[in-house]
Amino acid sequence: MYRRYVYLMDGGRQEFSVFNRNGTMRPEVATVIGTGAMSMPSLSATFLRTQRVPETMCELPPTRFLYIYTAWLWKNVRWGETPPLAFDELKKEPASSDNPDYSHDGSRRDPALASLNGVACGFSVLLMIAGGLFAWRMLGRGAGLGVLALMACDPLQIHLSQHAMIDGFFAFWALMCLWTTWECLRAPGKIPWLVAHAICLALMVMTKENSFFAYCALGAVVLANHWLKFGKATPAFLVVSIAGPAVGVLALAAMAGGVGNFVEIYQTLVAKAQTLDYAKLTGDGPWYRYLIDFLIMSPIVFCLAIGALFALGGQRKEIAFLAVFVIASYFIMCNVRYGMNLRYASIWEMPLRAMAFLLIAHLCTRLGHRQWIAVTALTTGLCYLEMNQYGIMVGDKDLPFYEVIPSDMLKHLDVIKTPDSLRRKAAADVNPSAAAPSPAPAAPAHP
Numbered sequence: 001m002y003r004r005y006v007y008l009m010d011g012g013r014q015e016f017s018v019f020n021r022n023g024t025m026r027p028e029v030a031t032v033i034g035t036g037a038m039s040m041p042s043l044s045a046t047f048l049r050t051q052r053v054p055e056t057m058c059e060l061p062p063t064r065f066l067y068i069y070t071a072w073l074w075k076n077v078r079w080g081e082t083p084p085l086a087f088d089e090l091k092k093e094p095a096s097s098d099n100p101d102y103s104h105d106g107s108r109r110d111p112a113l114a115s116l117n118g119v120a121c122g123f124s125v126l127l128m129i130a131g132g133l134f135a136w137r138m139l140g141r142g143a144g145l146g147v148l149a150l151m152a153c154d155p156l157q158i159h160l161s162q163h164a165m166i167d168g169f170f171a172f173w174a175l176m177c178l179w180t181t182w183e184c185l186r187a188p189g190k191i192p193w194l195v196a197h198a199i200c201l202a203l204m205v206m207t208k209e210n211s212f213f214a215y216c217a218l219g220a221v222v223l224a225n226h227w228l229k230f231g232k233a234t235p236a237f238l239v240v241s242i243a244g245p246a247v248g249v250l251a252l253a254a255m256a257g258g259v260g261n262f263v264e265i266y267q268t269l270v271a272k273a274q275t276l277d278y279a280k281l282t283g284d285g286p287w288y289r290y291l292i293d294f295l296i297m298s299p300i301v302f303c304l305a306i307g308a309l310f311a312l313g314g315q316r317k318e319i320a321f322l323a324v325f326v327i328a329s330y331f332i333m334c335n336v337r338y339g340m341n342l343r344y345a346s347i348w349e350m351p352l353r354a355m356a357f358l359l360i361a362h363l364c365t366r367l368g369h370r371q372w373i374a375v376t377a378l379t380t381g382l383c384y385l386e387m388n389q390y391g392i393m394v395g396d397k398d399l400p401f402y403e404v405i406p407s408d409m410l411k412h413l414d415v416i417k418t419p420d421s422l423r424r425k426a427a428a429d430v431n432p433s434a435a436a437p438s439p440a441p442a443a444p445a446h447p
Contacts, residue, residue, distance in 0.1 A: 002060065003110070003116065003164070005062050006075060010035060011039055013029065014029070014030055014031075016029075028046075036069065037069060040257075041255065041261075044061075044255070044256040044262075044265060045257060045261070048265065052268075058272030061265050064207060065252060065255060066207040071112065084111065089106055107164065117162075120160065120165055120169060124158075125161070127168060127171055127350075130172060130176060131151040132151060134178075139357075142372065143361070146375065146379050153384075155387070156346055156349060159394075159404065166208055170210060170211075176196075176200040177197070177218060178325055178350075180197035180200050183196075185225060188237060198243060202245060204245075209266065214329060216329070220325070221321060224324045228321075273338065280338050282403050293345065296409045298352075298389065301356045304359045308356065308358050309355065311359060312359065343404055356382075395412070
């Protein structure tokens, strides 16, 4: 669906397909006026026209503007006038399932999909760097390097960077808002940080509707500052914190063709998402589902972060600051019906890793001048375990890893066994070479 919007931003008369509730697709035609951001009114009108049909499946809205627009810019710069890949070409598998040749992968050959992938990967790298710099500013140089290493080996972020997903892109802007909040509280008179805070808030709002959760959590941080004294919340900071997202909302409403269209888009999204089978299959669960997800994906980091909260929460204001953001957003996000997914929790990755590193450093304080040798060794070991987790998740080519839901992750970890996995394991015990999947046949040549 993001691919569709990227091409629609080229403007003109275009044909595309819409998903029906019964799993079929129907053709649609749209005449888009303008290109890039100027095409947004037409995109919004097209979305509402197709979604008003009762049998149309719930689809992603074009108001996730910043990700789509960034990918459109990437496409024009990187691919120029290259035409879209034919749909039949997109469905082709890579040359070999056990050693994929990405030159034959449709998601790397299609200009829009390749651009969406590039944006997701690029902003995952920026998220890693921003996490390290934020930790450096907040906790010191050593912590900045340690958190940078842990962010670089984060299995969830690596996974999000490999696909055309918006979640890593959104997590970057959410982290930037958290960082600028800290800086504005610690240095209330610095105009550059106030300006950066306003810009980051506006851009976060223009990225995804989940910005509401992050914004409420930032509000909880500012409210908690009254008692925990992270810094000073000046009137200028409060005005900027309201004006920034307000500008983002007004910009989205204007691009959507008016406040009426803007409100209808979100009302339609919320109403239809509740009836979407995909949301029910992947986004349901009890309030503690996120705890289970993190224990499966990054168990050591998660346990260390919880330990830091109890061991150091009363001693370090930095931990309290990060914990308030995570807990406040958790309280809201765990109450969204059919809306829980570990992808949405990527906004907590940097806080959790910073807290985990602080506990590692605290446990090594008694070693004196050897402390940083032990911290470096333990952090390196933790990075290895994190990378190993990612390797396990993507290692079984017969069980593709895309949606980060507990059942899929537990199957990869061999906690939940399937008949196929048992047969492969039995074959491996008898003949190790029999467990390896055979290469898929090469695609036939076309004239």
